[in-house]
Amino acid sequence: MSSVAGSREPLLRVAVTGGTHGNEMCGVYLARYWLKFPGELQRPSFSAMPVLANPAATAACRRYMDRDLNRTFTFTFLGSTATPDDPYEVKRARELNQLLGPKGTGQAFDFILDLHNTTANTGVCLISETSHSSFNLHLCHYLQLQNPGLPCRLFQHEPPGMETYSMESVSKNGICLELGPQPQGVLRADLFSQMRALVASTLDFIELFNQGMDFPAFEMDIYRNVASVDFPRTTDGDLAGTVHPQLQRLYTGVILVRVFLGDVIDILICIVRTMMFLKQQNHLSDTFLRTNL
Amino acid sequence: MSSVAGSREPLLRVAVTGGTHGNEMCGVYLARYWLKFPGELQRPSFSAMPVLANPAATAACRRYMDRDLNRTFTFTFLGSTATPDDPYEVKRARELNQLLGPKGTGQAFDFILDLHNTTANTGVCLISETSHSSFNLHLCHYLQLQNPGLPCRLFQHEPPGMETYSMESVSKNGICLELGPQPQGVLRADLFSQMRALVASTLDFIELFNQGMDFPAFEMDIYRNVASVDFPRTTDGDLAGTVHPQLQRLYTGVILVRVFLGDVIDILICIVRTMMFLKQQNHLSDTFLRTNL
Numbered sequence: 178m179s180s181v182a183g184s185r186e187p188l189l190r191v192a193v194t195g196g197t198h199g200n201e202m203c204g205v206y207l208a209r210y211w212l213k214f215p216g217e218l219q220r221p222s223f224s225a226m227p228v229l230a231n232p233a234a235t236a237a238c239r240r241y242m243d244r245d246l247n248r249t250f251t252f253t254f255l256g257s258t259a260t261p262d263d264p265y266e267v268k269r270a271r272e273l274n275q276l277l278g279p280k281g282t283g284q285a286f287d288f289i290l291d292l293h294n295t296t297a298n299t300g301v302c303l304i305s306e307t308s309h310s311s312f313n314l315h316l317c318h319y320l321q322l323q324n325p326g327l328p329c330r331l332f333q334h335e336p337p338g339m340e341t342y343s344m345e346s347v348s349k350n351g352i353c354l355e356l357g358p359q360p361q362g363v364l365r366a367d368l369f370s371q372m373r374a375l376v377a378s379t380l381d382f383i384e385l386f387n388q389g390m391d392f393p394a395f396e397m398d399i400y401r402n403v404a405s406v407d408f409p410r411t412t413d414g415d416l417a418g419t420v421h422p423q424l425q426r427l428y429t430g431v432i433l434v435r436v437f438l439g440d441v442i443d444i445l446i447c448i449v450r451t452m453m454f455l456k457q458q459n460h461l462s463d464t465f466l467r468t469n470l
Numbered sequence: 471m472s473s474v475a476g477s478r479e480p481l482l483r484v485a486v487t488g489g490t491h492g493n494e495m496c497g498v499y500l501a502r503y504w505l506k507f508p509g510e511l512q513r514p515s516f517s518a519m520p521v522l523a524n525p526a527a528t529a530a531c532r533r534y535m536d537r538d539l540n541r542t543f544t545f546t547f548l549g550s551t552a553t554p555d556d557p558y559e560v561k562r563a564r565e566l567n568q569l570l571g572p573k574g575t576g577q578a579f580d581f582i583l584d585l586h587n588t589t590a591n592t593g594v595c596l597i598s599e600t601s602h603s604s605f606n607l608h609l610c611h612y613l614q615l616q617n618p619g620l621p622c623r624l625f626q627h628e629p630p631g632m633e634t635y636s637m638e639s640v641s642k643n644g645i646c647l648e649l650g651p652q653p654q655g656v657l658r659a660d661l662f663s664q665m666r667a668l669v670a671s672t673l674d675f676i677e678l679f680n681q682g683m684d685f686p687a688f689e690m691d692i693y694r695n696v697a698s699v700d701f702p703r704t705t706d707g708d709l710a711g712t713v714h715p716q717l718q719r720l721y722t723g724v725i726l727v728r729v730f731l732g733d734v735i736d737i738l739i740c741i742v743r744t745m746m747f748l749k750q751q752n753h754l755s756d757t758f759l760r761t762n763l
Contacts, residue, residue, distance in 0.1 A: 209708060296653040360589040360653030366712040415502060419659040 187387035188287035188350070191225040192277050193218060193376060195292045197247050197344045199234025200361040203372040204292030217377070220384040230273060230291075230344060233265055238362050241266055247291075251342045255280060278347040286348040290379055292372060295357035300328030301375060304353040306341055313352050314399075315392045319382045320375060327371075332400045354379075480680035481580035481643070484518040485570050486511060486669060488585045490540050490637045492527025493654040496665040497585030510670070513677040523566060523584075523637060526558055531655050534559055540584075544635045548573060571640040582641040583672055585665060588650035593621035594668065597646040599634055606645050607692075608685045612675045613668060620664075625693045647672075 193211065195204025211218055211227035218225035234241045243264030254267050255274045277286045295302075301320070305313040310333065317331040332355075336342055345351025356372050359365050386392075409418040486504065488497025504511055504520035511518035527534045536557030547560050548567045571578045588595075594613070598606040603626065610624040625648075629635055638644025649665050652658050679685075702711040 206709060296656050358653075360651075360656075362654065363589050364709070364712050369712065416499060416657070419657050419662065 185386075185389075186287075187222060188383050189223045189387070190286045191223055191288045191290070191380070191383060192228050192286050192348070193225050193290045193292065194228045194230045194344055196232070196235040197230040197291055198240045198245075198293060199231050199236070200238050200240050201292075201294035201359075202362065202364040203294050203356060203359065203369050205229070205235050206364055206369060207292060207373060207376070218380065220380050220387075222384055222387040225290075225380055228273070228276070231266065231269060233269075240361070243267075246270060247344055248342045250274065250280060250344060250346050251340050252280070253340075273344070274347055280347045287350065288383065289345040289348040289351035290376065291344040291351065291353045292376070293353055293355045294359045294361075294368065295355055296360055297357045299355055299357040300330070301371070302330050302332055302355040302357075304332045304334050304355055306334055306336070306343070306346060306351075312350055312386075314397065315386075316352065316379060316382050318395050318397055319385075319392070320378055321397075323378050324375075330400055331397070332402075335401070478679075478682075479580075480515060481676050482516045482680070483579045484516055484581045484583070484673070484676060485521050485579050485641070486518050486583045486585065487521045487523045487637055489525070489528040490523040490584055491533045491538075491586060492524050492529070493531050493533055494585075494587035494652075495655065495657040496587050496649060496652065496662050498522070498528050499657055499662060500585060500666060500669070511673065513673050513680075515677055515680040518583075518673055521566070521569070524559065524562060526562075533654070536560075539563060540637055541635045543567065543573060543637060543639050544633050545573070546633075566637070567640055573640045579641040580643065581676065582638040582644035583669065584637040584644065584646045585669070586646055586648045587652040587654075587661065588648055589653055590650045592648055592650040593623070594664070595623050595625055595648040595650075597625045597627050597648055599627055599629070599636070599639065599644075605643055605679075607690065608679075609645065609672060609675050611688050611690055612678075612685075613671055614690075616671050617668075623693055624690070625695075628694070 193208070195206075195208030197204070199205065208227050208229040212229065215224065215227060218227060229235060231241065231246050234246070244266045246266040246269060249266050249270040250273075254270055255278075257267075259268070259271065274280055277289060279285060301324070303313065303317050303320070305317075314331065317329065321327075321329045343351075343353065345353055354372065354375060356368050356375075359368050408416050411417050486501070488499075488501030490497070492498065501520050501522040505522065508517065508520060511520060522528060524534065524539050527539070537559045539559040539562060542559050542563040543566075547563055548571075550560075552561070552564065567573055570582060594617070596606065596610050596613070598610075607624065610622065614620075614622045636644075636646060638646055647665065647668060649661050649668075652661050701709050704710050
C-alpha cells in the first residue's frame with residue numbers, strides 16, 4: 178500500500194448516515210442522537226453532518242418500504258423524471274442526492290460514512306467500492322491500529338454491472354461500516370458503543386488527513402467476493418439445509434451445510450478466500466494488485 | 471408437584487403449530503417440513519398434525535400482517551361477525567379455531583404445541599398459561615431430565631385481563647415453546663435441530679402419558695412476571711439507554727442499564743426474581759403455592 182502524503186485536498190464536507198436500512202438499530206439510534214447533539218461529530222477542520230437516511234423505514238422498523246434504498250443511488254433512478262407513483266426510496270434517494278450530492282459532481286460531499294448492522298458475526302467490516310480504495314485502505318489500517326484486539330476487515334465490493342448504487346456512492350469518497358452480529362430491530366449496547374467509538378476514530382483519521390499527517394505505506398489483506406454458494410434447496414425452492422451448527426460464526430476457508438430434509442447430512446463446501454495485497458511504491462493512482470488464492 | 475397417575479384421558483388430537491409469528495424461522499421451517507413429511511410426528515397412540523399458522527406473514531417474513539395472531543384468539547374476535555374488512559389475522563384466527571377448536575368446547579384439540587423464537591438468549595423456555603399448569607409442569611420436568619445440560623425454564627403467563635388469547639389457548643391444553651437467541655428472519659441450524667429434538671421429546675412425553683405411565687412428584691422453579699421496567703427515555707419518548715453491554719445475556723437478579731444520552735452513565739436496577747415452588751401432595755387440583763423472593 179502506498180503512503181498517503183504530500184499535497185491533497187482536505188475532506189471538509191463529511192456526512193455520517195444511519196438508518197439507510199430502517200431496522201439496523203445502531204446507526205438509527207446514533208443518527209437520532211447526533212441530530213440532537215451534533216457536537217460529537219465536530220473536529221477542528223470540519224463538522225460531520227448526521228443524517229437519518231430512511232425515516233419512513235426507520236419509523237416502521239423495516240429494512241425498507243418499497244425497495245432497498247442502498248441499491249437505489251444509480252444515475253438511472255437519480256436522473257429519472259419524478260412521478261407521484263415513484264417508490265418511496267426512489268423519492269428519498271433523490272432528496273439525499275440533493276442534500277449530499279449531486280452524485281458524480283464537484284458539489285458532492287467529500288465523504289459519507291454509512292452505518293449498517295448485520296445478523297452475521299462479522300465483527301467490524303468496512304465495505305469499500307473499488308474506486309474508493311486508497312483512502313479507505315488507510316482508514317481501515319488506522320482503525321486496525323486503534324483497535325488491535327478487534328477483527329476489522331476490509332471488503333472490497335464491486336457492484337454487479339459496475340454501476341455504483343450505495344448511499345456512500347453519492348459522495349466523492351465514502352465507506353460503509355458494517356457491524357455484527359445484531360438482530361434486526363434490536364439494539365445491543367456493546368455494538369452501539371463500538372460503532373460510536375469507530376465513528377469517532379474515523380473522524381479522527383479524517384482530521385489527521387486534513388492536517389497533512391503522513392501515513393506510511395503498509396500491507397494488508399482485503400476481502401472480495403469470489404463466488405456465491407446457495408443453500409441446498411428442494412425442487413420447490415424451499416430451503417433443504419442451513420449453515421452447519423458448529424459454523425455459525427464467521428469462518429474463512431470452509432463452510433459446512435447441514436441438510437435437514439430427511440436424514441441429516443453434512444456437506445462440505447470449500448470457499449476459497451482471495452487475499453489481495455495492494456502494493457504501491459509512489460502514488461495513489463499507481464496501484465498494483467496481486468491476487469493470492 | 472403432584473404425581474400424574476391413575477385414570478386420565480389420553481391426548482389423541484395433538485397439533486404442532488409453527489409460523490404463528492411469520493419471521494420466527496425454526497417453527498416456520500419445521501412446519502413446512504412436517505407438512506411434506508409428517509411421519510416424524512407419529513407416535514403409537516396418535517399422530518400430531520403440523521400447521522403453518524400464519525401463511526401470509528410467513529411468506530412476507532414478518533411477525534404479522536395486520537395484528538399479532540398470537541393475541542387474537544379471544545372469544546371476542548373468534549365470536550364476532552365476519553366482515554370483508556376484518557384484519558388478516560382475525561380471519562386466520564377464525565380458520566384456525568375451526569380447524570383446532572372451537573376454543574372452550576369439547577370438540578377442541580387436546581393439545582397444541584406452538585413454536586416460537588426470540589432474539590433474547592432465553593435458551594429453552596416453555597410458556598404456559600396458569601390454567602394448564604399441572605400437565606405442563608410434568609412436561610417441562612420431563613424435558614429437563616431428557617436435556618440435563620440445557621437451560622429449560624417454565625414461565626407461567628397470566629394474560630392481562632385474564633382472557634387467554636394465544637394460539638395454544640384454542641385447545642384444551644397447550645404450551646408455547648420459545649427458543650433463543652435467533653434473529654428474526656434468520657434460521658440457525660443449532661436452534662433448528664434443538665427445536666426439532668424438543669418437539670420429538672414432547673411427543674414422546676405425550677405418548678408415555680397416553681400409555682398410562684406414572685410420573686412421580688417433584689419440585690421445580692417456575693418463573694412469572696413480577697414487574698416490567700422500561701428503558702430510560704428522553705422527553706420525546708426516544709430510547710436514552712439500553713441493557714448494559716456486559717449483561718446482554720439472560721441474567722436473573724440484576725439488570726444494569728447503560729444510558730447513552732450525553733455521558734455514559736450506568737444505572738443499577740434490581741429485578742427481583744420470584745420463584746414459585748409448587749408443592750402438592752395428593753391431587754392435581756389441590757395446589758399449594760409458596761412464593762419466595
